[in-house]
Amino acid sequence: MRQDAFKSGDVRAPILRRPFFWIIALVITAFGLAPAVANDVELRESLLLAAVYITLASNLNLMLGYTGYINFGSIVFFGLGGYICVFLMSAHDWPLAGAVLAAGAAVSLFALLFGLGILRLRGAYFALATIGINEAVKAFVSNFEPWGGSSGLYLSTEIFMPLGGPMQALWVIYFLMVGVMGLSLYLSYGIKTSKFGLGLMAIGQNEDAAAMLGVRTPLYKAFAYSVSAFLPALAGGLYFFKSAFIQPVDAFDLGLSTEAMVIVMLGGQGTITGPTVGAYLYEELRGRLLTSETFSNFQLVISGALLLVIVLFLPGGLMGWIYGRWPRMKRVLE
Amino acid sequence: MTALLEIEGLSKNFGGVRAVQWLSFAVNEREILGLIGPNGAGKTTLFNLINGVFVPDEGRVRFRGIDITGKAPYRVARHGLARTHQIVQPLTDMSVLENCMVGACFGRENLPLARAEVVAREVAVEVGLGDRLSTPAAQLTIVGKKRLELARALAARPMLLLLDEVLAGLNPTEIERMIGTIRSIRERGIAILIIEHVMQAIMGLSDRIVVLNSGQKLAEGAPAEVANDPSVIEAYLGDPALAAALHPGG
């Protein structure tokens, strides 16, 4: 749902003057400082997971929330990014920075090409194609020996030496991941307030009308898809570097993209605050439920039921409800 | 007067039904060309063929000398051709201002966001929506939505405007007002191709009329000629007395 982001005068307000810009900065700083100041490793690990979720959800939102196209297999970017990064580091001794960025670039390019082909199609066909792509890539990688096939790839622990050893490396990775999360939030915000974003929103409202108004719909959709691949690929590279191990079943876990979808819808699709708040709420919910043994089996059921309830009764998510109750919040929390 | 839009031998079949057959005519610069005909005559189909929604089976469409036959709608929009729809298509959750900005951003001039906002405001004021810039399109009345449709098309700064039954569903006062707006649009140098069923309005507005029947051109000429053309009267206007009554000037 498109919320009114273009208020009179705001379009010309320089970005540093906009309150929301600083709200995002605050969130990033909080993420960065909290575990460091408290020197709390457990907090860091749970915030790392939150940052991954927020990254995945925010980028998914570019397709789902802005253009209204569902990317069911968005996790394929995460997994492929992880694989390319780990492969470059283990087989070709690339440094972390180079490997991660190369992974991001490669996955974005792949997404652009795939998107150009598949995004000529309308919503339902596109969604189906994305359901399949994750499974197809997983099947391919499982059979692809240079990438370890179904057993996966390992990184030796020496890999952490350039970062100052394993303990230090975990902190570095954490801050990098927070950086990726921050970039995701700023990317969402930047796009939403840009001409590109206006075009995407128009597509999401009424694709035919948008085309007739001059929006280059196939290109815009493909571009959004490609852009939405970059940061999750970086996140994947960092995440699996940290694990020093990657295998198909973890890398291409459809459950994760499903959770990202639930998070976007729960928080409020089309908004920037939505995925962040949604991730927090979802994590809380999951944390409570996972403590019980029976419920851990029901994780998917809970996600599904939650999603159904949101789609049926609260399609705007939490932020949609907030905007309805307090319209002024639209100006402050996008 | 040079021809702005040239339709040559345009034909389109839909599964055996000939929606448009060998249609040829031209719209000149600064002209208002009225398109009339019974329901199912192929008028909206013609619009769809011009702006790329359908690809013609035969024939050519030339705009400002450029062949735009079968080009995708967004390309046609970039060339400077804008269109409104019979069934309005607002971008429902976006505000009036945002709707117009989309037109301005992606139309002929391809404006950046800031400049587009300025144009969008002007256009919205021009059609009478200046007091409702922040209103979500979904909350407008039907009149408001029609005006928004027009504003959005104007925001694209077109050279030719295709209006599809923009007066349908309006009361006489609103019709008067809209006619005035259409005239002022022409004053600004924009040519208009208009489909309408409100006879009096279209006869009064148009410089020339093209009559369509079963996908073919039945007649073409000044409103007076067309109104007196026996085949037109038979096919469409029906009653000669009515036709006489509609003749501009009494």
Add this chain to the structure above:
Amino acid sequence: MFGIVASIVDGVLIGSVYGLAAMGLTLIWGVMDVVNLTHGAAIVAGMFALYLLTSAAGLAPYAALPPILAGGFLVGVLLYWIAVHRMIGRPPLMSLLSTFSVNLVLIGLGTAVWGTVLFNVPVTLPGVSWQGYTFPGTHLLAAGLTAVMAGLLYLFLYHTRLGKAVRAVADNREAAELAGIPTTQMLSLAFGLGVALASVAGMLIATLFPFTVLAGDAYQLKSFVVTVLGGLGNPAGALLGGIALGLVEGLAAPFMPVSWTLVIEFVLFVAVLIVFPGGIFAFRRS
């Protein structure tokens, strides 16, 4: 030489069952423009229904068809009212999400109850021998029953009042409404039928191969490929498309490890969509 022929024939037999599954998907899609993402779960439900009916209730395998058909229909109608009814007319995003979420719930419950272990329904039937090759009786009977179901569907859609009403709604809902047809009920009927067909297809697949709760995804993808091959809303095309897919699988089987099948099918799916956005056997609507 004959190896290939046998593969082809077997592929056609199995492919027809894929076609049956896809018929359910394409029917729903064609009538109400909704992509039913619970399709995979419906197939799995048919599989497990057969398992339960044969093992717990001691029913003979093929005698389970009528109850599964009926049960699938009822479940389908229920699903319509829960997840689909309010989504009609809304952006496609919404119905995709609602059916997807129901699928999550169903598969989640399934894995909670049955885990991810392999299940099998032993069905013994004498095969038919030809030129030294034996075609399993199960394959032949599955294809035969598919033909029967397809025939029944055809008779329903084209020779009964109810079926014609469903087709009218598929063609133009407003016109059908104006003609006095209770369109909402027709939609729920069509949805029920779609799920019923998927369940029966699942049952038949269970007589051919072992299965897990997670098998739905693979068969759902096959159904999508078939639907796209055969053209949206075209049950006859779905049957042909299913046979075509079965043919492709049959031909590829001797040359390729099974794990690549999914990749091939996906590539086929994408390729067909890109080259033929309307499906290869696309049914031209005037």
